[in-house]
Amino acid sequence: MSALAWIALGSLAAWGWLLLGQGFFWRTDQRLPRCEAPSTWPDVAIVVPARDEAEVLPVSLPSLLAQDYPGRAEIVLVDDGSSDGTAELARALAARHGGLPLRVVFPGEPEPGWTGKLWALRHGVALARARGPEYLLLTDADIAHKPDSLRELVAAARTDGLDLVSQMARLRVVGGWERLVVPAFVYFFSQLYPFRWVNRPAARTAAAAGGCVLLRAEAAERAGVPESIRQAVIDDVSLARAVQRTGGRIWLGLAERVDSVRPYPRLADLWRMVSRSAYAQLLHSPLLLAGTVMGLALVYLAPPATLCGGVLTQDAAAAWAGGLAWAVMTGTYLPMLRYYRQPPLLAPLLPFTALLYLLMTVDSAVQHYRGRGAAWKGRTYARPEAAPDR
Template sequence: MVVLGWAALVVWLGLVLCRGGFWRTDQRLPRLVVPQRWPSVAVVVPARDEAAVLPATLPTLLSQRYPGAARVVLVDDNSADGTGEVAGRARGGLPLTVTTPGHPPDGWTGKLWALAHGVAEAGEVDYLLFTDADIAHPPDSLRTLVMAAAGGRDLVSQMALLRAQTRWERLIVPAFVHFFAMLYPFRRVNRPTARTAAAAGGCVLVRREVLERAGGVAAVRGAVIDDVALARLVKGSGGRIWLGLAERVRSVREYPRLADLWRMVARTAYIQLRFSPLLLVGTIAGLGLVFLVPPVATIAGVLVADPAVLVPGAVAWIAMAGTFAPMLRYYGQPVVAAFLLPVTAAIYAAMTLDSARRHRFRGGTTWKGRSTAPGRHDRPL
């Protein structure tokens, strides 16, 4: 336990000092620049079985106060719940097109096939805003995103505020965003010279010319983790990208039960590991060392009154809680809950193992009636 405690402390010191300040929540929209000419924008919304949320979200897009030419294209991805009919009844100031692409060809994920269809429908516009059907936007969202891009950026993405109201949402959701930031530190993503690239699929504004030059949506057509793949595509082709936390762009999707959140995480956890048993073992061991050893060593050190066990465990646990506290403040949660992060990490480890089990013994996971399989762009870090 002494060795494990010190190993965990060394890892946390490395994360704090060398992981791009991943715990910071200060990456909000960058400096806004008013363009000399307001570019044309098409908002593309892929929607599969989203009739329940569209009345709360689609009107926020149609009511955008944007000085230039803008339109909304909702792509009904072969829904079975009347998504297209619900969308057609929405009203607002921007023109709306509701279309359906048919079933995706081999090699395409359903969402990316829908996005590609929406891009084709949008025509010759300057920018494309990809936004999920469960995302509600403030009236000036499109204008501020374009102004952020006008500062020399080819892709601007905001991590939407997810719901954190139920008990399980409060326990899981802030940690979900925190873990994402550990994998893809926002400051490092936003550094043009860094290789790290990521985006948040709920809100991605991209310059159409740059996207086409990089190969278009077709270049990542098989990616399940499509937002990260898209950001890698744009940054890899020389484009400048930016990722940050939203203040008013929010998701209305509810996750009232642990099972709902479990499915969301398990859908892509093993895909992120490229179906590798070796990476799976390493990930679970890493989660244990980084998140579980500190509280275990702290408690053990108290019980046996051994400072050699207590000190490294306690310092590592404090470092862990300290890095999580800013995200809890961002989500309006009590900071003391940061010390419960080991519990959430254990749940995430179980979700990852279950994701591997589903792929190994049940032929993969399903999402809205479709099975998921990794594309060549779903590579690990």
């Protein structure tokens, strides 16, 4: 056989493994189960780190204030050095909408060795713990919750004895670039951290989605978080690993009552979202970067390339193997597109989206070696730790 045919067969073999051997990552049925209400509802503190969030706060914060929770709950919004009036807006929204009590606090500039979000969480969690809540809901300032979101999270945690319950918020998909890139972002995340593997009682795979994490306060203290993960850029995965390492049970699924309201209208916005942490996920390793680039090329770029090359050169083996690999890839992407209510015609475009992610990952490494590291909202972390395994 030709070299082209061998590449096509290698890609097809990879897709056979991904289809059946990677935790059925492509399925979207890991959803928060509806559970019976507990006999008593525990106290909950909702901690919201916020830095320059005036654009999204009018949508997200009222959804937290309006939580229909039978127990006692309060919101601690940590204004992490905002310059756009985030704190004043939060107080005004609380006065206008009422609902759960709100405290707005200021942590000051991060100490050396801390990323900004975790520094804000440290301050908010410390204040919340002083009132002795049983659970902490860690949620981003761009996340909107349905009125029963907190109630369902707590019921699931109590019913199944979970120390961490996390939902991958449904990201906004409105513009053309969002339609092309956002569903693939969740698809790739679930491929890397199959939700079924995360949710097994004796799981070795650990992950969470930082936009919505319900955490038992006792488990947080046992794991020493957020102090033990203070340098992590990929803080959600680091948090889940810290809880799991100290004996905690975790669960991760796709959200039905939790939505991100942050817009990413331009490709540049999505590019920054991905590239700021992509190289950290690879532990800042040139070898892992090279392996990732070759893996993405073989798995996602080779199928259409070998199909077209096989047709042009009349190499039937390459054309058939490449076409079949592309068909399997397309089929595994369809459930995620359905979850995001997007047309199935986007599924065959996944190789192009994967090429964009490959370039974003390479750019993340380039920025790292230029000393710009992970940059977000005016802060740069030149050499932060990735989500550590040990």
